Amino acid sequence: MARLSDLSAGEREYLIGRLKDLQGFGTPACVKGPRLADRRIAIISTAGLHVAGDPPYSEATAADYHVIPHDVKSGDLVMSHVSTNFDRTGFQQDVNLVFPIDRLKELRADGLIGSVARYHYSFMGAAPAARLKDKVHALSGLLKKDNVDGVLLTPV
Amino acid sequence: MGALGHYLEAEGIATTGISLVREHTEVIRPPRALWVPFMFGRPFGVPGDASFQRRVLLQTLALLEVTTVPLLEDFPDEAPGSAQDDEPALACPVSFMRPAESGLPGAVQREIADLGPWHARSRSGHSSANPGSNASGLLPAEIARFLLASIDDLAVRIYREDLDRVTALRLACHDLKAYYLDAVLHQPGAGSARAAEQWFWDETAAGEMLLKLRDACTRSSDAALQRFGAKGIVPMRVTIRNRTENR
Numbered sequence: 001m002a003r004l005s006d007l008s009a010g011e012r013e014y015l016i017g018r019l020k021d022l023q024g025f026g027t028p029a030c031v032k033g034p035r036l037a038d039r040r041i042a043i044i045s046t047a048g049l050h051v052a053g054d055p056p057y058s059e060a061t062a063a064d065y066h067v068i069p070h071d072v073k074s075g076d077l078v079m080s081h082v083s084t085n086f087d088r089t090g091f092q093q094d095v096n097l098v099f100p101i102d103r104l105k106e107l108r109a110d111g112l113i114g115s116v117a118r119y120h121y122s123f124m125g126a127a128p129a130a131r132l133k134d135k136v137h138a139l140s141g142l143l144k145k146d147n148v149d150g151v152l153l154t155p156v
Numbered sequence: 157m158g159a160l161g162h163y164l165e166a167e168g169i170a171t172t173g174i175s176l177v178r179e180h181t182e183v184i185r186p187p188r189a190l191w192v193p194f195m196f197g198r199p200f201g202v203p204g205d206a207s208f209q210r211r212v213l214l215q216t217l218a219l220l221e222v223t224t225v226p227l228l229e230d231f232p233d234e235a236p237g238s239a240q241d242d243e244p245a246l247a248c249p250v251s252f253m254r255p256a257e258s259g260l261p262g263a264v265q266r267e268i269a270d271l272g273p274w275h276a277r278s279r280s281g282h283s284s285a286n287p288g289s290n291a292s293g294l295l296p297a298e299i300a301r302f303l304l305a306s307i308d309d310l311a312v313r314i315y316r317e318d319l320d321r322v323t324a325l326r327l328a329c330h331d332l333k334a335y336y337l338d339a340v341l342h343q344p345g346a347g348s349a350r351a352a353e354q355w356f357w358d359e360t361a362a363g364e365m366l367l368k369l370r371d372a373c374t375r376s377s378d379a380a381l382q383r384f385g386a387k388g389i390v391p392m393r394v395t396i397r398n399r400t401e402n403r
Contacts, residue, residue, distance in 0.1 A: 002176045002196055010392040019183055025162050028187040030225045031170040036217055044164075046157050056291050058323040059380070080291040080327060084391045087197030088330065089337045089349045093278070094203035094285045102285065103206065103213045113217065129159035136160060140167035150220045151164055152213075153173030153186075154199050155157040 011085065022129075034114075039150040042117035042143055043068075046125035047091070047098045047156035048081030056080035057124045063131035065139060068120040070101070079156075081124050086156055098156055117148045125155055161186030172219040174199045174212075175228065185226040188219035192231040194238070195349075201235040204285070208236060237348075260368075261304050263361035268296045271339035278342040290334065292316075292327035299332045300365070307368045310376055322384045325373075329366055329389055336362055350393075357394050367396065 004012050033039060048057045050066035057064075057080045068077070074095045079088065090097040101120070107113045121139060123132065143151065158181055161171040165187045175181035175191040176199060192212060194201050200209040212231060219227060258266065275296075292299060294315060305312040306325060314324045337352045346352065357363040366389055373385025390396065 002192075002194055004177075004179060008393045008395075014392060015177055015180070019179065022158070022180055022183045025159065025184055025186075028162050028185060028225050029165040030187060030223055031165055031168055032223050033170050033220065036220055039170075039220060041217065044160060046160070052291075052293075055318060056323055056327055058320060060320075074285050074287055077287045078291040079287070080323075080330075082326060082388065084330070084388055085196065085393065087195050087349050087353075088334055089341055089352065090198045090203040092287065092334050092338045093341075095287055096206070096209055096285055097198055097200050097203045100200050100209055100213050103200075103209050106206075106210065107214065107217070112214065123160070125157065132159060133163050136163040137167065140164055140169055143164075143169055149170060150217070151169055151171045152216060153157050153160055153171055155174055155176050156197055156199060 033149045036113055036150070037111060038114040040115045040117055040146070040148050041104060041113050041150045041152055042146065042148040043099060043101065043104065043120040043152045043154060044139075045099050045120075045122040045154045045156070047079055047122060047154070048124035049077055049079055049099055049122035052076050052078045057082060062124050062127035063135055065121045065123050065135055068099070068122060070116055070118050070120065072101070081156065083125070098154065100152075100154070104152075113150075117143070117146050119146060158184030158186035158189065161188070170220055172216050174216055178228070178230075181228055185228075187225040188222055188227050190216045190219060190229050190231055194235045198235065202237060205236060260361055260365060261300070264300045264304070264365055265297060267361055268300060268335070271336060274339035274342050275335055278338045290327075290331040292324070292331045294328065294331065296332055296335045299328045299335075300362070302328055303332070303365055303369055307365070307372050310372060310378070310381060320380075321378075322380045322388070325369070325381075325384060326388055329369070332362055333366070336360060353391070353394060357390065357396055366390070 051072060054066055077095050079091055096102050104116050108116050157173055161173055164171045172188040173186060175189040176196060178191045181189050200212045202208050215231060302315055314321060333356060336356050340346055340352050370385045370389040373381045376382055
């Protein structure tokens with residue numbers, strides 16, 4: 001469904017047009033760690049999620065991150081991503097479709113991951129990558145203080 | 157998304173992630189990614205299908221143990237029910253009465269009222285897993301009043317002091333559309349999410365209202381409103397069919 005060949009011509013052109021802005025990252029670093037069953041996992045979503053009442057995303061705040069506590073109630077999560085070009089009906093029915101916090105806790109209960117981080121985070125995917133770099137530097141310090149050694153990155 | 161993988165890994169934190177656009181991930185080359193063939197907005201496949209979501213999640217997390225990077229792996233299965241989404245848009249079961257004398261405001265408010273019981277149904281269907289709030293904080297009827305007033309006057313008072321005008325309009329548009337689609341997808345005989353979206357734009361008074369808002373924004377002298385009108389209201393995937401000639 002999300003294959004380029006399945007999309008509308010407008011969507012396809014837009015996504016192909018973005019390719020030129022995505023180059024230049026080079027070979028990634030590689031951090032080694034314990035087996036999955038011993039890792040502490042945090043979710044970082046780019047779905048523009050936040051707790052209801054927090055300031056919503058806008059063009060001006062596109063590169064900011066929001067903090068989502070591990071015990072957030074589904075009813076308190078909202079999505080304010082600026083894009084209109086993705087399905088929101090699935091999230092409306094089940095936040096785990098975008099932010100799989102309940103699934104993560106189930107894996108923890110089954111011993112398949114070590115633990116679930118105390119805090120999770122969301123950016124908004126429409127933010128330019130270069131603007132995220134400084135934010136990630138600050139965020140990585142917070143993740144380390146939470147003893148996170150595995151991050152799940154989820155787009156929308 | 158892939159950029160975050162590079163940045164975090166460089167900071168000493170191992171990452172893995174979902175890829176929705178394989179071509180983008182091939183270029184960005186994040187450390188570890190699982191490409192999934194699901195529609196945008198559904199990175200874990202299907203709402204309410206915990207076992208399928210768990211499979212996707214576990215396969216993505218398992219990549220954390222990989223130390224030869226970059227690695228881009230493919231998830232082998234389509235989302236259950238996705239064939240239905242790829243079918244041509246089906247007719248939605250709902251057909252609203254549209255008394256001519258009520259005008260657009262009356263028609264929108266009537267639709268909102270008619271969908272109320274089904275929206276309530278959608279709220280109770282997945283007890284603990286659905287978001288209970290919307291981003292604007294407005295009720296659907298309040299959203300409609302704000303958007304209709306904005307069509308007439310884009311300088312109308314904004315409903316929350318902490319929002320700029322474009323953000324206020326955007327949240328209102330998204331929340332109202334979510335209300336409609338959420339409700340209609342819980343009616344018997346509902347088609348796919350894609351069909352429901354096409355129905356919203358082709359057949360509802362609310363869709364007509366948003367198209368009028370789009371026109372008002374694109375005519376504005378404000379550059380941010382123009383951008384919002386051009387790209388922020390009607391999704392690229394939607395073809396405005398029945399109405400283009402009539403408005």
